[in-house]
Amino acid sequence: MSKKVTNNLVADIKRDHVLTDRTVYSQLSYRFENIIQSIRWNIKNKQEKIEAIDQIVQDGHTFNQETGSQIEPDWVQLSNNRQWQVDQQDVEQTLLEYFIKAQKELFVDDVHKAKSQADAFESLKRIAS
DSSP, rough: OOOOOOOOOOHHEEEEEEESHHHHHHHHHHHEEEEEEEEHHHHHHEEEEEEEEHHHHHTTOOTTTTTTEEOOOHHHHHHHHHHHHHHHHHHHHHHHHHHHHHHHOHHHHHHHHHHHHHHHHHHHHHOOO
């Protein structure tokens, strides 16, 4: 069902935008990070929904929200809902990998700076202890 997709996003952005312009670079970098964080949040949110369904299956029942009484869940619906969340999570994971790869290609300086900052922090922690 999945197909091989070439990441043309990087080429399109490099063609359409002047990345040496500080404003353009900054805004694009910010938006990419924002998209990546949003996708990560969606993956986490879908995982929480999957775990909630798994808990209902483990418990063997659920509760009516209005009355608080124990009820038998619709197992078919739960199965369909769980699979829906898993499928969406797979799509989100693919998007995450796509955008992270594009981010690394577009913002090489930021990637090196972040690694340099992390290395310096680790070095200072070792010295301090």
